Amino acid sequence: MFEQVKETYAELGVDVEKALEVMASTPISLHCWQGDDVGGFEGSGGELGSGLAVTGNYLGKARTISELQKDLEQVLSLLPGTHRLNLHAIYGDFGGQKVDRDEIEVKHFQGWIDWCKAQGIGMDFNPSCFSHEKAADGLTLSSADEGIREFWIKHCQASRKIAAAIGEQLGSACVTNVWVPDGMKDLPADRLGFRQRLAASLDTVFGEKLNPAHNIDAVECKLFGIGSESFVVGSHEFYMGYAMKNQTALCLDAGHFHPTEGIADKISSVLMYVPELLLHVSRGVRWDSDHVVLFDDQTQAIMQELVRCDALSRTHIGLDFFDASINRIAAWVIGTRAAQKSLLLALLEPREKLRAAEQAGDFTSRLMLQEVNKALPWSVVWNEFCNRNNTPTDWQALSVIKEYELAELSVRC
Ligand SMILES: C[C@H](O)[C@H](O)[C@@H](O)C(=O)CO
Numbered sequence: 001m002f003e004q005v006k007e008t009y010a011e012l013g014v015d016v017e018k019a020l021e022v023m024a025s026t027p028i029s030l031h032c033w034q035g036d037d038v039g040g041f042e043g044s045g046g047e048l049g050s051g052l053a054v055t056g057n058y059l060g061k062a063r064t065i066s067e068l069q070k071d072l073e074q075v076l077s078l079l080p081g082t083h084r085l086n087l088h089a090i091y092g093d094f095g096g097q098k099v100d101r102d103e104i105e106v107k108h109f110q111g112w113i114d115w116c117k118a119q120g121i122g123m124d125f126n127p128s129c130f131s132h133e134k135a136a137d138g139l140t141l142s143s144a145d146e147g148i149r150e151f152w153i154k155h156c157q158a159s160r161k162i163a164a165a166i167g168e169q170l171g172s173a174c175v176t177n178v179w180v181p182d183g184m185k186d187l188p189a190d191r192l193g194f195r196q197r198l199a200a201s202l203d204t205v206f207g208e209k210l211n212p213a214h215n216i217d218a219v220e221c222k223l224f225g226i227g228s229e230s231f232v233v234g235s236h237e238f239y240m241g242y243a244m245k246n247q248t249a250l251c252l253d254a255g256h257f258h259p260t261e262g263i264a265d266k267i268s269s270v271l272m273y274v275p276e277l278l279l280h281v282s283r284g285v286r287w288d289s290d291h292v293v294l295f296d297d298q299t300q301a302i303m304q305e306l307v308r309c310d311a312l313s314r315t316h317i318g319l320d321f322f323d324a325s326i327n328r329i330a331a332w333v334i335g336t337r338a339a340q341k342s343l344l345l346a347l348l349e350p351r352e353k354l355r356a357a358e359q360a361g362d363f364t365s366r367l368m369l370q371e372v373n374k375a376l377p378w379s380v381v382w383n384e385f386c387n388r389n390n391t392p393t394d395w396q397a398l399s400v401i402k403e404y405e406l407a408e409l410s411v412r413c
């Protein structure tokens with residue numbers, strides 16, 4: 001059947017083998033925080049805060065680094081292709097000691113680096129500027145309190161040093177994404193002041209020039225959060241301007257805009273002015289609810305734009321969702337596979353024929369071809385991709401996950 005499908009696509013000018021090659025060389029950066037509900041392992045007992053919220057209480061949350069690594073290994077075994085780990089600073093191995101955010105060092109993450117090396121994957125990193133007493137009032141790098149700003153600047157500077165070591169040791173640039181929750185529940189008096197302080201703090205954070213082969217800086221914008229409904233200092237306009245001016249990567253999170261505003265249409269514009277893009281593929285339901293990513297129109301549109309803009313080499317595809325209402329392994333596998341399937345669908349699009357019709361002003365054929373594309377047998381190619389990587393098909397993966405739940409997750413009390 002697969003050979004016939006290849007011929008069907010070839011008639012429309014689509015090279016299926018080329019699409020499978022690109023799939024195999026396009027990693028998805030797996031966010032560690034889905035495994036334990038964004039808790040981390042500092043052992044400080046701190047509550048999740050700063051506008052982040054996880055709902056659900058499904059059994060088997062990872063409680064230790066080794067449990068999280070075991071869960072991630074299970075996930076990786078069920079994903080076709082080679083991926084990356086996206087780690088937050090709060091997941092370091094602090095040996096039960098109190099290590100504050102401004103004191104973190106490479107040694108606290110060496111275990112993770114070694115684990116990634118053993119898995120044959122790259123690693124991305126994030127300073128954790130949330131769920132901490134010095135972020136309790138919702139302000140960090142833009143705070144009017146210089147001591148607070150200094151603390152978070154030091155944390156971000158330390159994070160970049162760690163990221164550069166990660167990138168150097170693993171031989172793959174580590175994307176360091178800076179997201180701060182800074183904002184106001186109600187109407188601020190001096191928006192400009194907050195934004196000037198954030199820009200000055202970021203300039204200090206990024207002041208040390210690091211080898212881009214080891215570390216890529218990204219900044220993440222947001223529209224609102226819990227506790228920052230009226231004002232977010234790091235808005236899209238702020239960070240797009242900052243990224244353009246300083247040529248950092250810009251992180252677009254699919255849940256960080258108005259509920260009806262997708263990020264697909266932003267990709268071609270952003271990539272005209274910033275060097276690289278980091279995506280947090282997510283799914284907001286009513287708000288930035290961080291639902292598990294699905295194979296839906298929004299996700300398909302994002303990947304379609306990446307392929308149409310020939311932007312995969314300048315884009316780092318990360319995921320950002322945290323759902324504790326279902327098996328967390330399944331959440332990762334469903335979400336990652338949805339992102340991958342959306343990418344495959346985009347790679348199999350007869351885009352040369354679409355482009356030709358559009359350039360000829362033949363919008364009728366363009367529309368019809370877009371509809372024809374939806375009915376093409378892309379899932380046969382997806383199953384071939386799974387087979388070639390010795391991974392089960394979607395439905396088969398569920399039974400493997402259920403067995404893991406019984407053997408491993410259900411005994412974590
Ligand atoms: C844990 C992540 O840093 C966080 O989800 C951030 O990326 C975000 O999207 C906050 O809304």
Ligand SMILES: [Mn+2]
Nearest residue numbers: 220253280320
């Ligand atoms: Mn995000």
